[in-house]
Amino acid sequence: MGKIVISSNVTLDGVVQDPDGEEGFEHGGWFHQFVAHQDLEAWVARETAELRDVEALLFGGRSSEWFASRMLSADVRVSPEWADRVKSLPKYVVSSTLEDPRWTNATIINAKEVAELKQTVDGEILVYGSYRLVGTLIEQNLVDEVRLVVFPVVLxxxxxxxxxxxxxxxxxxxxxxxxxxxLLYYAYEF
Structure with missing residues (x-):
């Protein structure tokens, strides 16, 4: 049986919106504004280690497209090991509008199929971004764990x-x- 794990970067006051500043949110871009170089290296090492134990990725449609655009470009700004692992893992995209995901190994599913996915994948199913989907997963009691990296800023x-x-x-x-x-890391089980 699968275990759904939410992995997220958050501000001290819990904001997850627009960490890279590309969405136009007035407080966006906080990820790189509030992480020191040595912290970024440690963050990448933690992200890479986490991904080694994952069996599948689960995304909402917009987050899937965001990650795909970065992973499929020549300018991947994270570790090559992390990027290669993201690209190679099976990906499940919950969307009612997306028809053809840009990823390889990607399958479009609907929100009701996530419970079935959890029954068929043996191991961790990691959710990056996808905050609307996260709300749905929590509401349906499908989340097993949340892992937060807290950045030292209040927005x-x-x-x-x-x-x-x-x-x-x-x-x-x-x-x-x-x-x-x-940076602080917290992991909580539901």
């Missing part, structure tokens, strides 16, 4: 990871550590 506004939760979510802390000198 005051913006879309938060848990904006669309409809009830209290008791979580159990399973891991915490520093990444580099200024």
């Amino acid at each position: 005051g506004s913006g879309r938060r990871l848990f904006d669309e939760t409809i009830d209290k979510l008791p979580l159990h802390l399973v891991d915490t550590r520093t990444i580099g000198e200024t």
Whole structure:
């Protein structure tokens, strides 16, 4: 049976919106503004290690297109090992509008098929970005774990990871550590 894991970069006040600044959000671009060089190297090492244990990736349509555009370009700004692993993994894209994903190894599914996917994949199914999908997965009680890398900035506004939760979510802390000198990592089981 699969385990759905949300892996996300967040600000100290929980904002996940527009970390690279390409969406036009007034506070966008916080990822590179608030990460030191040594922290970025440690962040890449953590991301790469996490991906080694993953059996599949799960995306919403917009996040799938965003990641595909970066992974399929010649200018991949992360580690080659991480990028190669992302490209090679099976990818499941939850979308009602996307017909032809840009990825290889990609399958379009609908939100109702995620529970079936969880039954057929043996291992971790990692979700990057896809914050609307994350809300749906939490609402359907399909998320097993959330892993957060917290950046040292408070934005005051913006879309938060848990904006669309409809009830209290008791979580159990399973891991915490520093990444580099200024980033914090927290892992919680649902």
